[in-house]
Amino acid sequence: MSLPRLLSVLLAVTISLSAASAPNIVFIFADDQRADTIASLGNPVIKTPNLDRLVKRGVAFTRAYMQGGNGGATCVPSRAMLLSGRSLAQIDERLLKHQTWPNAFGAAGYATFATGKWHNGPPSISKSFQQAKALFVGGMANPLKAPTSDMLPTGKLTPSKISPKHLCEEATDETLAFLKSQDGKKPFFSYLAFDGPHDPHIVPVGFPIDYAPASIPLPPNFLPQHPFDNGEMVIRDEQLMKWPRPEADVKTMLAEYYRYISFLDVQVGRVLDAVDASPYAANTIIVYSADSGVARGSHGLIGKQNLYEHSMRVPLIVAGPGIAADKRSDAMCYLFDVMPTLGKLCGVATPQGSNGREFAAVLKDPSKPARPFLMFGYKTIQKALNDGRWKLIRYPHVDRTQLFDLQSDPYETKDLSGDSAQAERIKAMLEKLASEMKADGDNDPLTAAKVLPAEWKAPAKVPKPGQKGF
Template identity: 50%
Template structure:
C-alpha cells in the first residue's frame, strides 16, 4: 500500500512544473520620458494607471538620473551606461568588450529576453539577449509599421518585418508571448524597451482624444527661448518647434507626449496582466525607467541636450518581493546603479568593471541615502554638479556659470551665480565639480579659449524637416 502511495505521489510531482525560487526581472524602459510624467507622483493631468500601480506597490526614486551624453543622441550613451553599469567616460557606446547585466544574469541561470529599441550595436545585442524578438536597431522611424527583426540562432538579425500596428503594441505582444512560453522552472529577465514617447509622438486616436491641448498646463519653467546660447541651440531636437516657442505650440507638443505615454502605459498593463496570468507576479521584480528626460518647452528648449533637471532626471520605479511599498525615496542615484541591483537580487556575481552601486539597501529600507552628489555632462559643452541641494552648471561653450538652489527653486529659474553672497558657495562647488571630473575620468576643461557668442538670432533657423505626420 505504501509503495503504491509513494508511486502516485512521485507521478503527481513529476507532472507539476517546478517554479524557480529566484526572483524574475521584468524591466520596462521608455525613450525620452521625463520624470514628471506619472500621475501618482504628482502630474494630475496625465493618465498612467498601470505605472501608478507600480508606484503604490513599490519604491519610486524621485532623484534618479542619467550622467548625461557624449553626443546629441543622448540615448546611445545612456543605454550603454545602464546596460554595462559603467559611467559616461568609461563606456563603449557600442558595448564592445563590455559585460552587461543580462550576461551576468544568464551566467546565474536566468533566461534573458529583449524586445524593442536597441541602440548599442547588433553584436552586443546578440551577446546579451540571444533570444531577442522584434528589435528595432537604432536610428529613427515612425511609431507605426516600425521595421523590426529577431536575433537568429547564429546571432544574426532575421525575420525583418514591419507589423501593421503601433510598435509599443508589437513590443508588448512579444513580451506576453515570451511570458506565456518560457518555462517556470527557470528565472527570467525580460527587457521591454519602448520607442515611446520619443518623437514622432504618434498614438492611436483613442489616446490622442484624451488630451485637449488647451487644457494642458505649461511647465513651471516654460520660456519662449533659452536665455542664452548654450552651444547646442540649433541641434535637430531644438528645431522641432520654431522660435519663440508659443504657449499653444508647447501645449500641443505636451498633449501628443501625454497621449503616447498613456498608450505606453496601457501596454505595460497588458504585460503585467500576462505575468499575473502565468502565476509569477508575486516573485517578479518590476522596473520602470527611461533613458533620459526631455525639455518640451522647459527653459525654452525642446530636447535633452542639456543638464537641467527636466532632461537628466528620469523616472525610476521598482516593485517586487522584499521591496518597500508605496515609498518615495529621495536617494540620489544613476541608472547604471541598476546593474549591481539586479545582480544582488538574483544572487549573481557583479563584474569588477561595474561602477554602479546596488540600490537594495534603499529598496529594503535599511538605508535612506545612496550618492552624495550627481555629476552630469553633455559633450564638451556643459558640465553640472548637484550636491543634493545646490546645483552648479558650467556652460563651457560660452563661459557662463549658473547656480541654483533646488530646494527653493526646483525648476531652476533663479540663477544665483551673480549673487555676491553666493561666491563662497560657487567657488566650493566649482572645486567639487573638478574633483568629480577626476573621479569620473572626465578630462574636459571648464573654460573655452574661443567662446561662442552668448546670444544668437534664432528667428531664421528652419524647423526640422520631414517630421512624421500623426496616424490614428
C-alpha cells in the same frame, strides 16, 4: 578570464540554479519620458492608471537620473550606461568591449530576453541577451511603420519586417509571449524597451485617451527661448518648434506627448496583468524607467541636449518581493546604478568594469540615502554637479555658470550665480566637479581656450529637422 573571476561566475551560476527562489526581472524602459509624467507622482493632468498601480506596489524614486551624453543621440550612451553599469566616461557606446549586466544574468543561470528599441548596434545584442524578438535597431521613426527584426540562434538578425502594429504594442506582445513560454525551471530577465514617448508622438488611430491642449498647464519653467547659447541651440530636437516658442505649440506638443505616455501605460498594464496572472507573480521584480527626460518647452528648449532636471531626471519605479510598497524615495542615483542593484537582489556577480553603486538597501527602507552627489556631462560644452540641494551647471564654451537651489527652486528658474553670497559655494562646487570628473576619467576642461559670445539669436527661418534620428 582570471581563475578567481571564473570561480566567482561558477559560484554565481551554482547559487542561482540551485536557488528556486531567485527572483525574475521584468524591466520596462521608456524613451525620453520625463519623470513628472506619472499621475500618482504628482502630474494633475496625465492619465497613467497602470504606472500608478506599479507606484502603489513599489518604491518610486524622485531623484533618479541619467548621467549625460557625448552627442545629440543621448539614447545611445544612456542605454550603454544602463546595460553595462558603467558611468559616461567609462562606456563603449556599442557595448562590444564590456560584459553587460543582461549577459551576467544569463551567465548566472537566467533566461534572458529583449524586445523593442535597441540603440547600441546589432552586434551587441547577442552579447547581451540569449533571445530577442521584434527589435527596432534604427533611429527615430514612425512607430506604426518601424521595421523590426528577430535574433536568430546564430546571433544575427533576420531581415527587418514591418508589423501592422505600433512598435510598442508589438514589443509588448513579444514580452507576453516570452513570459508565457517560461516553464519555471530557470529564473528569467525580460527587457522591454519602448520606442516612445520619443517623437514623433504617434499612437494608433482611435486610441481613446486624448488631451485638449488648452487643459495642459505650461511648465513652470517655460521660456520662449533659452537665455543664452548652451552650445546646442539648433540641434535636430530644437528644430521641432519655431522660436520664440509659442505657448500654444508647447501645449499641443505636451498634449500629444501625454497621449503617447497614456498609450504606453496601457502596454504596461498588459505586462502587469500577465505577471499577476502567472505562477511567478510573487517572485518577480518589476522595474519601470526611461533613458532620459526631455525639455518640451521648459527653459525654451525642446530636446534633451541639456543638463536641466527635466531632461536628466527619469522615472524609476521598482516593485517586487522584499521591496517596500507604496513608498517614495529621494535617494539620489544614476540609471547605471539600477542593474548593479538588481544584480545584488538576484545574487548575480558584477561584470568587470561596472562601476554603478547598488542601492538595494533603499528598496527595503526608502528613507536611506544612496549617492551623496551626482555629476552630469553633455559633450564638452555642459557639465554639472548636484550635491543634493545645490546644482551647478558649467558651460565652458561661453564661460557661463548657473547655480540653482533645488530645494527652494526645483524648476531651476532662479540662477544665483550672480549673487556674491554664493561665490564661495560656486568656487567649491567647481573644484569638486573638476576633481570628481577627473576621478571618473572625464578630462574635459571647465574653461575654454576660446570663449564664444553667449548671446544667441534665433534663426529667422526654422531649419527643416534633419532625418537623422535621436
